[in-house]
Amino acid sequence: MRISELSKRANVPLTAVKYYQREGLLPEGMRSAPNQVDYGDAHVQRVRLIRALLQTGGLSIAATKAVVAALDVPGAPLAETFEVAQHAMSTPRTTESTPSEESRDRIVAITRSHGWHISVENPGISAAARALDGLLAIRFDPPDSYLGAYADAAATVAAADLRALDDRGTLDEVAELMVVGTVLGDPLFAGLRRLAHEDATHTRPPTSDTNRAQS
Amino acid sequence: MRISELSKRANVPLTAVKYYQREGLLPEGMRSAPNQVDYGDAHVQRVRLIRALLQTGGLSIAATKAVVAALDVPGAPLAETFEVAQHAMSTPRTTESTPSEESRDRIVAITRSHGWHISVENPGISAAARALDGLLAIRFDPPDSYLGAYADAAATVAAADLRALDDRGTLDEVAELMVVGTVLGDPLFAGLRRLAHEDATHTRPPTSDTNRAQS
Incomplete structure (x- = not known):
């Protein structure tokens, strides 16, 4: 054509x-x-x-090029393709600051308490640690139960992501979904989180609002 | 100073x-x-x-201005502050396409099956529907169990987000966490999802790899 x-x-x-x-x-x-x-x-x-x-996905041209190139390597090991997708997605959109050591340690500790096997090079550590630094900047030091809920949710989604790969016929299709799913799973979750927020705000017992101290 | x-x-x-x-x-x-x-x-x-x-958070200057302005309205209703945060975060970074009606319907159907109360104006619908369109573009039509896992995870995180608000002393602090938490919860989750992927890939039974058809 x-x-x-x-x-x-x-x-x-x-x-x-x-x-x-x-x-x-x-x-x-x-x-x-x-x-x-x-x-x-x-x-x-x-x-x-x-x-x-x-x-x-909001990727840059350079990151998109890296992802597409990874898909075009015939017979590339799946773990490698996954890694390229992970690094492409963490390519900073603007100049990003280095997260604090304390926040990195905190994120690693949460993954340890969930029994996850991860490497210190995984770009997810910095991404999560930077977000944690932002929360600390408004004097919100999240309790373990807060970070634990996020980790539980991440595990639920990751399991669904992996299961979806089983239904793909060819290795090319598996690699394609790995890459695209890694990128697009984020906005899919973010959209659903906005909807869950609206529902949670509506169904929240009114007492918790009246009990709260007034500013 | x-x-x-x-x-x-x-x-x-x-x-x-x-x-x-x-x-x-x-x-x-x-x-x-x-x-x-x-x-x-x-x-x-x-x-x-x-x-x-x-x-x-990756917000634009304009979106940041809207968020900051919402925080500066004294005594603004919490639901309104939340709405501003939601809309600020969905301010498109690039010119974004309108999602397909089919994908919008699919996202709404998933929230209905979870019993959520949501309004059709919630920007989360479009955000999730656009991601779904991207998945469909690579001929991955996610089963209900896939979208359901994402919705379950979103509900887990949203509940933790709401619980965190109870520990904030003043209404200003509540509003601040609502806004910042809405924005920064996304990269926090995205980072943890990368880590959960690595763990899930490692712990995945090797049989599913050998069972897969070769391309």
């Missing part, structure tokens, strides 16, 4: 498709005639994937 | 503090002499908060 058809079938504007191509995110099409390049179904999928990573 | 002391005590570079001031994010200090402005402890807290919202 021509590039206009590719744009239509992926439901992504033509200017965006040309942009992806210029940035080296999209594999070249087959040259079928001196002035004609032909694209296949794999290109349609790839364009949709790039769109989702950039827009919904 | 002078602005240089404010910068030191908040542990935020002086150029950043001046930038917050220029952008109208920081309340003015007291003019104590013709050439001297005096800042108090409230300014230190505010500078730390702005830093956390911008850097770790």
Whole structure:
């Protein structure tokens, strides 16, 4: 198919498709005639994937390129593909500060108390520790039960993420879901958390509001 | 204190503090002499908060301004403060597409099956639906058990978020945690999810790998 058809079938504007191509995110099409390049179904999928990573996942062009490149290594070990996705997602959007040692230690302690096997290089430690630093900045020192609830929730989601991989037929499809699921699981959870907040606020017993000290 | 002391005590570079001031994010200090402005402890807290919202939360200047303004309305109803935080966080970082009606319906259906009371204006619906669209783009149509696990996890976290509010003394502190917790809970969870992924990959029974079809 021509590039206009590719744009239509992926439901992504033509200017965006040309942009992806210029940035080296999209594999070249087959040259079928001196002035004609032909694209296949794999290109349609790839364009949709790039769109989702950039827009919904909020990845940078560089991070998207790293993710897409990882998917294109034939027969790459799954654990490696997962690692690339993890690091791509933790590519800072702005210049991010180094989290405090205390917060890093606290996050590692919570994972230990949950019996998790993790490596100190996992970028999740810094990401969680930076968030913890932000909470401490407003003098909220979360109790273990608070961080424990977050870790419980993370384990629930991670188990569902892993189970979903079993239904994918080919290793390529497994790798694709690993990467895209790692990126898009965050906004999926964030959206549902907003909804759960609304529900929890409504169903909250009114006593806890009247008991609270007035400022 | 002078602005240089404010910068030191908040542990935020002086150029950043001046930038917050220029952008109208920081309340003015007291003019104590013709050439001297005096800042108090409230300014230190505010500078730390702005830093956390911008850097770790990834909010835009405009969204941060909305959040900070909501905190400064004396005696604002809590539900309203929560709403501002929710909308600020869903301010799109890039131009975001409208999610498909099918995905919106699917997200609403999951909340209904969990018995949640939510309004159709909650920005969480679009955020989650857009992520779902991205998953569908790689031909992963998540089963109800997958979305259900995410909703369960969101409910666990939301309950912990609400419980944390009870320990805050004043209404100002409650509002502050509502807003900052809404924003920073996302990266806290995302970091822990990366760690849970690593653990789940390690503890995964090796049989599921050998059973999988090769590409």
